[in-house]
Amino acid sequence: MKTVTRAEIAETIYEEVGLSRKDSGDILDMMLDEIVQELSKGNEVKLSSFGTFSLRSKKARAGRNPKTGVAAEITPRRVISFKPSQTMRKIINA
Numbered sequence: 001m002k003t004v005t006r007a008e009i010a011e012t013i014y015e016e017v018g019l020s021r022k023d024s025g026d027i028l029d030m031m032l033d034e035i036v037q038e039l040s041k042g043n044e045v046k047l048s049s050f051g052t053f054s055l056r057s058k059k060a061r062a063g064r065n066p067k068t069g070v071a072a073e074i075t076p077r078r079v080i081s082f083k084p085s086q087t088m089r090k091i092i093n094a
Helices: 006-017 021-040 086-093
Strands: 045-047 051-058 061-064 071-074 077-084
Touching: 006 021, 021 045, 021 051, 077 086
Parallel strands: none
Antiparallel strands: 045 051, 051 077, 061 071
16 A cells, blocks of 8 residues: 655646646645645535545543553544545445
8 A cells, every 4th residue: 555645746736737846736735724724713624526524523531541551531622534525435446
């Protein structure tokens, strides 16, 4: 299994669209920054034919350190969840 990096995505934009490498990287950074900003405001981000990024709130709960077995309190927090679109699911499962 291969990991795709930000630089590889920017390179693909450069090759497919024909913009400069710098502009391709800047566009990718702007898009990712916009997604992060909207999520930090508490908004969902829906990308057609790709999926939806949303925030979920997790309550505080009791946990346990798996190494030592010592009980610990897990603090409440927000987590990002991603739900792929039907189109993406069909492509991946084809």
